[in-house]
Amino acid sequence: MFRQAKWDEPLIFELSREGRVGYTLPKPIEDVDVEIPEKLRRKSKLGLPELSEPEIVKHYTRLSEMNYGVDSGIYPLGSCTMKYNPKINEEIAGHPGVAYVHPYQDERTVQGALRIMWELEQWLKEITGMDRFTLQPAAGANGEFTGVSIIRAYHLDNEEPQRDEMLVADSAHGTNPASAAMAGFKVIEIPSTEEGTMDLEALENAVGERTAGLMLTNPNTLGIFEDEILEIAKIVHKAGGLLYYDGANLNAVLGKVRPGDMGFDVVHLNLHKTFSTPHGGGGPGSGPVGVKDFLKDYLPVPLVSYDEENDRYYLDYNVPKSIGKVKELYGNFAVMVRALVYLKVMGKEGLKNASEIAVLNANYLTRKLLGTKGYELPGKKLRKHETVFSAEPMKKETGVTAMDVAKRLLDFGLHAPTVYFPLIVHEALMIEPTETVSREEIDAYVEALKRISEEAYNNPEVVKGAPHNTAVRRVDDVLAAKKPVLSWRMYLELKEKGEVDY
Amino acid sequence: MGKHYLPNLAQRDEMLKEIGFSSIEELFSDVPEGMVKEFNLPEGKSEYEVFLELNEVLSKNKTVLEMPSFLGAGTYFHYVPAHVKYLIERSEFLTAYTPYQPEISQGMLQALFEYQSMMAELYGLPVVNSSMYDWGTAIAEAALMSVRLHRGKRKRFVIPKAISPEKKAVIETYTRGANLEIVEVPWDERGQLDIEKLKESVENSAGVYVEMANFFGLVEENVREIGEIAKEAGAYFVVGADPTMLGIFEAPGELGADIAVGEASYLGNPMNFGGPRAGVFAVRNDKKLIRQMPGRIIGMTRDAEGKRAFVMTLQTREQHIRRAKATSNICSNEALVAVASAIHLASLGPKGLRELGEVILKNTAYLKKRLGEVAEIPFEGLYFKDVPARFEKPYSEIHEALLARGIHGGYYIGKHFPELGETALFSATETTRKEWVEVLIEALKEVA
Numbered sequence: 001m002f003r004q005a006k007w008d009e010p011l012i013f014e015l016s017r018e019g020r021v022g023y024t025l026p027k028p029i030e031d032v033d034v035e036i037p038e039k040l041r042r043k044s045k046l047g048l049p050e051l052s053e054p055e056i057v058k059h060y061t062r063l064s065e066m067n068y069g070v071d072s073g074i075y076p077l078g079s080c081t082m083k084y085n086p087k088i089n090e091e092i093a094g095h096p097g098v099a100y101v102h103p104y105q106d107e108r109t110v111q112g113a114l115r116i117m118w119e120l121e122q123w124l125k126e127i128t129g130m131d132r133f134t135l136q137p138a139a140g141a142n143g144e145f146t147g148v149s150i151i152r153a154y155h156l157d158n159e160e161p162q163r164d165e166m167l168v169a170d171s172a173h174g175t176n177p178a179s180a181a182m183a184g185f186k187v188i189e190i191p192s193t194e195e196g197t198m199d200l201e202a203l204e205n206a207v208g209e210r211t212a213g214l215m216l217t218n219p220n221t222l223g224i225f226e227d228e229i230l231e232i233a234k235i236v237h238k239a240g241g242l243l244y245y246d247g248a249n250l251n252a253v254l255g256k257v258r259p260g261d262m263g264f265d266v267v268h269l270n271l272h273k274t275f276s277t278p279h280g281g282g283g284p285g286s287g288p289v290g291v292k293d294f295l296k297d298y299l300p301v302p303l304v305s306y307d308e309e310n311d312r313y314y315l316d317y318n319v320p321k322s323i324g325k326v327k328e329l330y331g332n333f334a335v336m337v338r339a340l341v342y343l344k345v346m347g348k349e350g351l352k353n354a355s356e357i358a359v360l361n362a363n364y365l366t367r368k369l370l371g372t373k374g375y376e377l378p379g380k381k382l383r384k385h386e387t388v389f390s391a392e393p394m395k396k397e398t399g400v401t402a403m404d405v406a407k408r409l410l411d412f413g414l415h416a417p418t419v420y421f422p423l424i425v426h427e428a429l430m431i432e433p434t435e436t437v438s439r440e441e442i443d444a445y446v447e448a449l450k451r452i453s454e455e456a457y458n459n460p461e462v463v464k465g466a467p468h469n470t471a472v473r474r475v476d477d478v479l480a481a482k483k484p485v486l487s488w489r490m491y492l493e494l495k496e497k498g499e500v501d502y
Numbered sequence: 503m504g505k506h507y508l509p510n511l512a513q514r515d516e517m518l519k520e521i522g523f524s525s526i527e528e529l530f531s532d533v534p535e536g537m538v539k540e541f542n543l544p545e546g547k548s549e550y551e552v553f554l555e556l557n558e559v560l561s562k563n564k565t566v567l568e569m570p571s572f573l574g575a576g577t578y579f580h581y582v583p584a585h586v587k588y589l590i591e592r593s594e595f596l597t598a599y600t601p602y603q604p605e606i607s608q609g610m611l612q613a614l615f616e617y618q619s620m621m622a623e624l625y626g627l628p629v630v631n632s633s634m635y636d637w638g639t640a641i642a643e644a645a646l647m648s649v650r651l652h653r654g655k656r657k658r659f660v661i662p663k664a665i666s667p668e669k670k671a672v673i674e675t676y677t678r679g680a681n682l683e684i685v686e687v688p689w690d691e692r693g694q695l696d697i698e699k700l701k702e703s704v705e706n707s708a709g710v711y712v713e714m715a716n717f718f719g720l721v722e723e724n725v726r727e728i729g730e731i732a733k734e735a736g737a738y739f740v741v742g743a744d745p746t747m748l749g750i751f752e753a754p755g756e757l758g759a760d761i762a763v764g765e766a767s768y769l770g771n772p773m774n775f776g777g778p779r780a781g782v783f784a785v786r787n788d789k790k791l792i793r794q795m796p797g798r799i800i801g802m803t804r805d806a807e808g809k810r811a812f813v814m815t816l817q818t819r820e821q822h823i824r825r826a827k828a829t830s831n832i833c834s835n836e837a838l839v840a841v842a843s844a845i846h847l848a849s850l851g852p853k854g855l856r857e858l859g860e861v862i863l864k865n866t867a868y869l870k871k872r873l874g875e876v877a878e879i880p881f882e883g884l885y886f887k888d889v890p891a892r893f894e895k896p897y898s899e900i901h902e903a904l905l906a907r908g909i910h911g912g913y914y915i916g917k918h919f920p921e922l923g924e925t926a927l928f929s930a931t932e933t934t935r936k937e938w939v940e941v942l943i944e945a946l947k948e949v950a
């Protein structure tokens with residue numbers, strides 16, 4: 001049985017003891033007299049904790065022991081591609097030539113960094129069938145905003161300001177509509193069919209002279225390949241719109257199919273998913289955006305270019321219609337380094353193998369689980385890199401929800417799938433094993449899901465009361481929203497008033 | 503290559519057979535004819551070969567450990583204590599996703615709650631999100647938020663002209679879709695924000711942004727007064743501050759900020775050629791403001807047994823629930839960068855943060871004094887980290903001459919601020935060595 005560490009670890013503020021220090025600092029290089037004007041000098045309390053280094057190390061080590069990562073076990077969060085993060089990536093990313101380099105250094109002193117960015121772009125171009133990339137976006141959503149801003153700039157440039165509608169699939173990730181809205185678009189949702197793919201008739205009816213574009217991921221968030229993608233592209237292009245590829249699901253077709261060949265004009269990728277860089281408990285990520293040739297003049301500045309004659313890489317600000325910047329500087333460079341290391345190790349065959357095994361694993365899991373009481377598989381049976389089951393029958397028959405199933409999985413030391421997404425599937429369990437888990441791990445996952453089904457029908461309380469074996473029991477998120485305690489400061493105030501007893 | 507990451511490659515055919523497929527191609531039968539292609543990519547390599555290759559490429563970078571560097575202008579060389587790096591490399595933190603399942607992710611949630619709490623202390627505002635992409639996007643989000651708080655009826659956002667060109671460009675791109683009017687307030691003859699000009703532009707603005715030290719490193723003397731002017735005009739007051747200032751300078755919250763932003767990666771994180779970074783985003787404890795906040799927020803609550811626990815909260819603001827009506831599109835953030843900054847802050851404590859601020863302040867003052875021997879400092883006043891130095895000669899010539907001597911000079915700002923002429927920003931932090939300043943000044947005496 002899995003048992004997660006339960007440390008009852010106090011907040012670091014509660015561990016504080018006056019006078020302890022966890023640092024040493026160099027002395028000022030000269031003891032210059034500097035006066036801070038009275039009205040600017042800090043007078044308010046600075047309630048930081050006071051601890052020594054060994055205490056700090058123990059505190060965070062204990063916290064880490066109450067956290068589950070890809071290295072702890074299977075982490076099949078659908079849409080997140082939680083594949084193994086190779087250790088060589090970390091080793092190279094820790095090189096002083098990464099860490100101790102300033103972004104404004106003279107180009108001649110950062111040829112290595114620029115070359116890494118340029119090389120990464122060449123890989124990404126071939127992988128996606130796009131002609132030019134920016135590596136500036138910090139994550140997928142930042143990339144989406146970049147992409148749709150480029151689409152907006154393009155239409156404005158073509159004197160078509162009326163193109164203010166962005167179409168998104170009803171199965172789309174929330175960032176798609178949110179990014180489009182941020183770029184000033186009105187968002188129109190296109191429904192999916194029973195089969196789980198885009199409803200072409202609805203798409204035909206939705207497009208028109210106000211259509212700026214369509215945002216789509218392929219395979220879609222059900223893990224189903226949009227087999228009418230060429231028809232979709234035709235409809236959108238004929239209406240004068242552009243096609244945007246949300247690359248969150250690229251792991252399904254990596255090294256096999258290129259979004260550019262599907263008809264997409266703009267693509268964002270998630271280096272923190274498909275390209276094996278660690279997700280850091282929420283970030284940093286990196287969300288490069290690639291475009292077809294006719295859009296490259298709108299990319300953010302600077303791009304990285306190569307001057308062959310002088311064998312020189314340089315930051316290229318000569319982007320005539322650039323949308324500007326979506327993030328400071330050049331993007332999350334240390335993440336790019338990791339992705340390039342991964343690509344170089346994998347190579348052409350390796351990438352193809354990765355997506356094939358990812359798809360095999362998802363289908364293997366699907367077929368093994370299919371027919372288990374309480375779970376059903378909406379849409380087509382053939383999946384790509386992920387699969388979405390619905391626990392709707394289980395909920396109807398036993399009251400056990402997808403969330404309960406997720407929590408119970410934790411008890412077995414298995415991370416839950418993504419739940420309640422995509423929104424079009426009730427009680428969704430979205431499972432993406434990735435190519436880096438073994439068959440035995442998938443078998444164990446299926447076994448656990450089957451066992452939970454049995455429990456749901458025979459002993460539902462054990463599922464509804466899950467998890468039992470994690471650092472804490474089911475967390476009260478309703479209370480968290482009703483009585484926000486968002487910092488130590490707020491906690492102390494509420495505690496004083498007797499409003500919290502935890 | 504890369505077979506060592508793919509356990510099931512060896513069982514591929516067996517597994518296919520077991521689920522009734524005869525080939526991998528069959529799994530891709532839904533892909534239209536001819537769409538599966540052979541890619542034109544290099545073959546994979548052994549780990550050792552990649553290790554050698556990347557080490558060679560990276561050794562082409564000249565690091566600030568190998569040449570005295572005076573670059574700052576928004577990115578600074580700070581020292582990261584070894585234990586900070588060591589702790590955030592723990593795979594339980596490093597390889598986890600966003601903590602969607604709180605019960606099995608308490609470690610990251612608590613670490614992020616502590617980050618929020620420490621930043622709340624620094625900035626004097628009790629509500630902090632668990633990070634934005636960087637300082638620049640945090641300002642842009644604050645601009646959008648202040649417009650939402652005015653229900654879109656006010657669309658003007660005021661920024662200082664003495665702002666980093668990086669940040670300004672981000673603000674412009676982020677706010678174009680919402681049709682914001684970005685108004686710049688110039689500096690006066692002392693380099694301070696021009697209060698009279700501010701009064702002229704503030705009318706009908708949704709928000710006013712100011713930085714506690716402007717892009718030129720000059721400490722802004724009238725932050726509180728600027729806030730009063732903003733508030734009088736009904737605008738939200740947004741204050742930007744470098745966290746390393748806040749041990750010695752008053753907290754933005756105490757100076758009247760409704761929203762405060764900053765760059766967390768200055769603590770606990772290396773420069774990494776500019777990224778990753780993490781934006782601080784803090785607000786007053788006011789429901790109206792909290793409801794319009796972007797980004798993920800970690801809250802304290804209890805579990806089914808009444809024990810303290812942490813969870814992502816107030817999510818109805820966010821994209822996965824509100825979609826097109828979300829307060830922001832942000833999903834993945836910069837969590838690990840934020841945790842690194844928190845570990846560094848915990849190590850410094852109140853005394854250490856004060857000392858760090860003092861060391862930087864003194865080193866900056868020393869650098870300014872020495873630069874004054876060879877160049878003109880355009881504005882008198884108190885500087886933090888950056889110091890502008892104006893030369894007679896084109897700065898590019900000086901830069902070349904310094905580089906030839908193995909010194910990296912400052913960041914030329916004449917391109918963005920032509921009114922300042924041949925001016926470059928030179929920067930000092932706690933990492934600056936006296937010998938470096940010595941060689942810099944000696945070299946400048948020869949070449950400037």
Ligand SMILES: Cc1ncc(COP(=O)(O)O)c(C=O)c1O
Pocket residue numbers: 078079080139140141142172173175176217221246248249270285287832833834
């Ligand atoms: C389908 C899809 N699109 C976009 C995103 C957003 O990516 P990020 O979290 O990197 O901003 C995600 C990530 O969860 C996703 O699953």
